[in-house]
Amino acid sequence: MHDEVVTVVGGGLAGSEAAWQLAQRGHDVVLHEMRPVRQTEAHRTDRLAELVCSNTFKSTELSTAHGAIKAEMRELGCLVLECADLARVAAGSALAVDRDVFAATVTERIQSHPRITVERGEIEALPVGPAIIATGPLTSDGLAASLRQRLGADSLAFYDAIAPVVSRDSIDESRVFTASRYGKETMEGATEGAYLNCAMDHAEYEAFVSALDTADQFHGHEFDKVPYFSGCMPVEEMNSRGHETLRFGPLKPVGLSDPRTGVRPHAVVQLRREDRAGRLWNLVGFQTRLRIPEQQRVFRMIPGLANAEFLRYGSIHRNSYVNSPSVLTSAMALKDDERIFLAGQITGVEGYTESTASGLLAGINLSRVLRGQQPVVPPTTTMLGALYRYLREADPRHFQPMNANFGLVDDLDEQIRDKRVKKERIAERAVREMREWRQSNLVGSPVAVP
Ligand SMILES: Cc1cc2nc3c(=O)[nH]c(=O)nc-3n(C[C@H](O)[C@H](O)[C@H](O)COP(=O)(O)OP(=O)(O)OC[C@H]3O[C@@H](n4cnc5c(N)ncnc54)[C@H](O)[C@@H]3O)c2cc1C
Known part of the structure; x- marks a missing residue:
């Protein structure tokens, strides 16, 4: 049904999720992952969606920002969270996983999808679209140079120096x-x-x-x-x-x-x-x-x-990320080519969960573009929509990566003094609005696996 093969670069959290979303919508995908041909300084294995540091996707409680965004992602049919559930280890209300079981599960699901081909090797130059670039905080030097050439020398940072x-x-x-x-x-x-x-x-x-x-x-x-x-x-x-x-x-x-x-x-x-x-x-x-x-x-x-x-x-890390407010569209595509999206940490979101969510939305939106539809972004009453508002509206002169938090999301109409209750109400509204957004924008998708 869709003749063009989509290129996804980077088989981390965002790239794996994006590839899955595209494949589920009937697109053939080639997912390029450079490991094990070329390793990053932090990854240790050849598996897709390897967690490089902690083993947690943080809280599942709806009164927390990470609980809220995960609930929204589940509304959209997130593969990575499904695999995290299968690999879950006891950690109270946090969604912590056995990292080996988790990455092995994602790898198996992706590799066995009939529409996804995984190719190992580094992509050194920005590919032609349709494509999603999800190469993360440790994007290889060649591709980073290619991005800088395309987007402008100052548009790609190599370190984040984050103030609280x-x-x-x-x-x-x-x-x-x-x-x-x-x-x-x-x-x-x-x-x-x-x-x-x-x-x-x-x-x-x-x-x-x-x-x-x-x-x-x-x-x-x-x-x-x-x-x-x-x-x-x-x-x-x-x-x-x-x-x-x-x-x-x-x-x-x-x-x-x-x-x-x-x-x-x-x-x-x-x-x-x-x-x-x-x-x-x-x-x-x-x-x-x-x-x-x-x-x-x-x-x-x-x-x-x-x-x-x-x-x-605050934090200071090695991190490759672009100046999204100045060089990307509101759906995180290149301004001069709406068939090339960026996803994951390279867009300036911070963290496992946020990166996965960004991959999910990039997959949805590239599919829409390939069907002749406009990209869509959830409303700013949702955590994901509010995070995207930050990426498009933050001051480009001081742009720093951002994690999910309630300060990003639209206030409630009613005044609630109790902070926990207020957050719960915002999160309940977010999940409701994400469901409505899906129903009105993503009718009929994802399509069934052939
Ligand atoms: C040292 C370190 C520790 C971190 N600890 C945490 C933590 O504890 N909790 C947390 O939430 N976040 C943490 N982060 C941030 C975390 O890396 C991201 O949140 C998340 O992994 C980003 O997902 P991603 O898909 O954007 O990138 P990644 O998961 O890194 O995936 C990118 C993939 O692209 C591949 N790749 C890169 N360049 C190329 C290329 N040119 N061609 C082909 N493939 C390529 C890489 O091998 C990698 O597999 C940490 C980051 C670093 C660097």
Whole structure:
């Protein structure tokens, strides 16, 4: 029925899911995986969908962001989650798996699908469409160079230096003030409201930098060592060069006066909005390798953040990802070729579950394009739709990868004070809306395996 053979590059989580979705919709697929001909620095086996680090897809509880997105993915018929269920090991409410059983199950399902051919070997140049590129955080050098050539030299990053993001409603309003340094205009032309400023006096600053001195850091894999020159110096590394370094760097108070005292603070931590709705706020310059409990402990010492809810934690990793807001369409296809989609971590989503979800949607959408239909993206009341909104609307000047979190999703119409109940309601709505979206957009698919 569909003559053109689809190329999927990368047999990780996103590529395996995308290939499956396409094949189930009647397309013949060649899935190219470079392992074992060429290994990455993190993978160990030749299996498809190998989990390179932890063995968990995180929580299944609907009141969590990962529980919500998984429930949505199940609505869409996700292969990877089906295989995860078969490989599940006891881990409370988390969907943890035996990694060998899991990868072997995905490999077996993919290889035995009559419409999928798996070819082993590296693809060194961007293929012609129809294609999905799902080569992940450790995309090989040749293909990375080809992507940079096609999309522009600055459009593909090789490291993510992620600063934490906190939710707006967890910031103590009485401890912060809104202003830009020297009242400078933002890109949008607004002089007010560009940054939230957490002012520190001398004692608060000294306590903070001393805590940072002794905080426990994550020491990653050898290949994960990042050359700290391109604006990605960890905050703790800067601090180790002397206690005044941060005060002359990201925490410099110049150009700011605290309206409550009328004087310049000793130091200032600035928070920059990550989304248009102003629910997610980034700690500017706080890329970090501190362990998660240490990020909570030390960063909550910042005035105004004592009860901060972290929607994303800081990290610094080897990671290839494109600047999606500037170079991809809203469905994550190339702007100059709607028959080539990107999927998985290379689009700027972060994590096993999010990467799989992105592969699922890319498979659905390439199938639609091949049938002469427009690509579709779920509504922003769903976790997946909200994540895609972030990928298309984030400020390209500061684009950093993002994981699923409730700060991305549209608010409820009703006010609910209890945070857990509120998240449950948002998640229930998300699953309902995903079901309706599927019913109205994906009628008749996936088709049966021939
Ligand atoms: C060291 C490390 C640890 C991580 N730990 C976690 C964790 O604990 N939890 C978590 O949720 N996320 C973790 N991540 C992120 C995780 O890698 C992704 O969330 C997920 O694997 C991304 O899925 P993907 O399909 O986009 O990429 P991958 O799963 O990496 O799949 C990409 C595939 O493409 C292949 N490939 C690359 N280039 C080519 C080419 N040119 N031709 C053919 N094939 C190619 C690769 O061999 C690989 O199989 C980690 C990442 C790294 C690097």
